[in-house]
Amino acid sequence: ETGVTQSPTHLIKTRGQQVTLRCSSQSGHNTVSWYQQALGQGPQFIFQYYREEENGRGNFPPRFSGLQFPNYSSELNVNALELDDSALYLCASSSSYRVPAYFGPGTRLTVL
């Protein structure tokens, strides 16, 4: 049991729609990171939140946005979905600036 949970497990959307993915971090962890994992590829860093502020961003357009709440849970929002957004989205939590030890099982997003 890693303590990092994500919802939903699977999601199907059509191009142009918007989606919100959710992550509950492990107890005591104040940092959440989001990654995109395309099929057959390694995860790619989207952004990180520390104490409700964005604290680093990868090479993703502004239509990828996020939030972190006072309980340190987090959301990833993607607007104007494109076919290439189809991927597994992973969330990881950690304490302060530590590298995450555990990732959640991910949300599989399919864009048609």
Added chain:
Amino acid sequence: GNSVTQMEGPVTLSEEAFLTINCTYTATGYPSLFWYVQYPGEGLQLLLKATKADDKGSNKGFEATYRKETTSFHLEKGSVQVSDSAVYFCALNDQGAQKLVFGQGTRLTINP
């Protein structure tokens, strides 16, 4: 930019065989190096890490040595088990940077 290259998979071995999964990296500065493992149906979890040259990370019988001269961090295990079947990811993290940079992953299957 920083990058990680892993040996092409998939890799199939018999139980008790010796395992090597190659990983090389390109980075400015002095990154920390990691191996993550993703068991079927689960999220990634940190297997081992090394933070400076010549450090050896080890866990669950797996080992990897940070080789600055060859920019490598190969994963080894002397005797694999069926339960080691998973996808293995090599990653780096620049000092002070918030993101992990992953390789593409190597799928390992161990046959009894």
